Amino acid sequence: MLSTIKRSNLLPLWLLGPVGVLLILILIWPILQGIALSFYNTRILTYSEGRFIGLANFNALFQDEYFWNSLRVTATYGIASVTATYALGLGFALLLNREFAGRGVIRTIFILPWAIPEVVAVLIFVWMLDPQFGVLNYLFTSLGLISEPLPWLSQSHLALPALVALTAWQQFPLAMLIILAGLQMIPREQYEAATIDGAGPVSRFIHVTLPGLRSVNIILILLLTLNSFRRVTMIYAMTRGGPARSTETLSILTYNTAFEYQRIGYAAAVGTTLLIILLFFSVVYFWATKQGKDA
Amino acid sequence: MNPSYKEKIVSAFWFIVTLVLAAIVFFPYYWMFVSSVETESMFSWPPHLVPSGFTLESYWTIFEERAIGRWFINTVIVAGSTSLFSTIIAINAAYALSRFKTKTTSVFTVLILFSQLLPAALIVVPLFVIFQQLGLYNSLFGLAIADTAFILPVAIWLLKGFFDQIPVEIEQQAMIDGCTQLGAFYRVVLPLALPGLVVVVAMSFISGWDEFFLARTLIASQDNWVLSVGLTSFRGEYTLDWSQMMAAAVIFTIPALIFFLFVQRYLVAGLSAGAVKG
Structure with a gap:
């Protein structure tokens, strides 16, 4: 272990002080205020001027169809985007795990979506999905995938799939890199031994690759899930939760309730519910990380 | 055969x-x-x-007809400050977490991990008021402070990984030669962790450059907008020229892309090590 040091114990405190101040001021204190606000009825952003109403916001929340809709959207978006992101990440990681000329360049191309600013990714997709002049409508109709150009972002049953596609395109590199690192930790001998035992590629994938990726998979999928619950920029910039609330996740519902409808206490209650869900998944995440480390 | x-x-x-x-x-x-x-x-x-x-007509038009030059400068200011603040703060914090094992460091470890998973959507509601009370609302400096807080946990974690790989004996030797502990850190350890520093500088710059959600919430006047907010504002327009929009998008993407390609190798290594080793 690192030898712990001499001198005053105050040094770490001095070194860490600025971090503490910033994180408490910008992240922790607002969260605590947000939780407090959820017990108030206020349209003004200072809860000292609101009225304490106990759990009334939460009672109203559980009878609010928009809240249940948002919960459904969060779950659907979470499951679909995590599945798509993971599948692309795994597929590309397996492709890149082979030896071939120009692997470095190809890997960089596969990482590029991750390097683009999220709002730019959104703008490109909105343009490509344009109902009249969008190139994807052109390609999809030419290939016979759809019979006529579709108004992707103005129809509630098409907006969510479009959002999932954008998410998967932008986020798969993260999954790919993590899986790739996991693949490289699987000892070569295991594959050789399996081959000697007569295992084909599919069987090697099922009996060597997948078990080898187990701990990486659990952590990655939880991380992607947490990110999907917290995601704001991409969804807000693309649809603002619309059309007809079809992409309104809990994060977006919190923001819209506060800044569009000025129902601050109610928004805080939505946000606090989201926080509780996140904390639950985070506990599982840390537990899984710890398991992965001990294994 | x-x-x-x-x-x-x-x-x-x-x-x-x-x-x-x-x-x-x-x-x-x-x-x-x-x-x-x-x-x-x-x-x-x-x-x-x-x-x-x-x-290149769309590029000329977008600069002539829109405030995009001003937004570009604002974005440079915000991203540059975010990068500067996060790097300075993260260097010291990561060193403390890498070299000391005290009650203080374990409290901060929990604080840093915990703050990483909080939902931004809930944070910005009270932060909007806090920033107005502190006079940080609608200011580029305020935005950079907020961006810094959001990227700090990642920056610290990444940099700590780099410091962990440098043997503690090196600075002990420097201390025997008469350096103070901080002196040994700044003069001996820090130069060895240069790749890590470059990664943190670039990564925090990129995050400040790309950031949209905080900027959308904490900046009010158009003069203080950054590119991410300015660009998305074009979308609502009736006569939207997509070729100008894409020109603006290219201009916005290039700096982020250059920084990214520059540190890609280290970033990838750091990230995968963090994820696989936990």
């Missing part, structure tokens, strides 16, 4: 599959660029997959 021939066919097959997929993954980038330099109207059908001509 036969099995190696078969192997070659198989590798060639996968190589072609990889190339095709790379082209599909790259297509949105390609389309952004092509749309920005296309000579023919965007409102023509069918779209030209290969541009029918090349012009």
Whole structure:
């Protein structure tokens, strides 16, 4: 272990002080205020001027169809985007795990979506999905995938799939890199031994690759899930939760309730519910990380 | 002879599959660029997959007719400050977490991990008021402070990984030679962790550059907008010219992309090490 040091114990405190101040001021204190606000009825952003109403916001929340809709959207978006992101990440990681000329360049191309600013990714997709002049409508109709150009972002049953596609395109590199690192930790001998035992590629994938990726998979999928619950920029910039609330996740519902409808206490209650869900998944995440480390 | 021939066919097959997929993954980038330099109207059908001509007119127009130059400067200020603040703060914090094992460091470890998973959507509601009370609302400095807080946990964690790899004996030797502990850190450890520093500088710059959500919430006046907010504001317009929009998108993307490609290798290594080792 690192030898712990001499001198005053105050040094770490001095070194860490600025971090503490910033994180408490910008992240922790607002969260605590947000939780407090959820017990108030206020349209003004200072809860000292609101009225304490106990759990009334939460009672109203559980009878609010928009809240249940948002919960459904969060779950659907979470499951679909995590599945798509993971599948692309795994597929590309397996492709890149082979030896071939120009692997470095190809890997960089596969990482590029991750390097683009999220709002730019959104703008490109909105343009490509344009109902009249969008190139994807052109390609999809030419290939016979759809019979006529579709108004992707103005129809509630098409907006969510479009959002999932954008998410998967932008986020798969993260999954790919993590899986790739996991693949490289699987000892070569295991594959050789399996081959000697007569295992084909599919069987090697099922009996060597997948078990080898187990701990990486659990952590990655939880991380992607947490990110999907917290995601704001991409969804807000693309649809603002619309059309007809079809992409309104809990994060977006919190923001819209506060800044569009000025129902601050109610928004805080939505946000606090989201926080509780996140904390639950985070506990599982840390537990899984710890398991992965001990294994 | 036969099995190696078969192997070659198989590798060639996968190589072609990889190339095709790379082209599909790259297509949105390609389309952004092509749309920005296309000579023919965007409102023509069918779209030209290969541009029918090349012009930089959209780039000139976007600079002449929009406040985009001003937003560009604002974005540079915010991203630069975010990078500066996060790097200075993260250096000291990461060193403390890497070299000390005290009650203080374990409290901060929990604080840093915990703050990483909080939902931004809930944070910004009270933060909006806190920033107004502190006079940080609608200020580029305030935005940079907020961006710094959001990227700090990642920056610290990444940098700690780099410090952990430098043997503690090196600074102990420097201390025997008469350095103070901080002196040994700044003069001996820090230069050795230079790749890590570069990564943190670049990564925090990129995050400040790309950031949209905080900027959308904490900046009110158009003069103080950053590119991410300015660009998305064009979308609501009735006569939106997509070729100008894509030109602006290219301008916005290039600095982030350069920084990214510059540190890609280290970033990837740091990230995967963090994720796999936990």
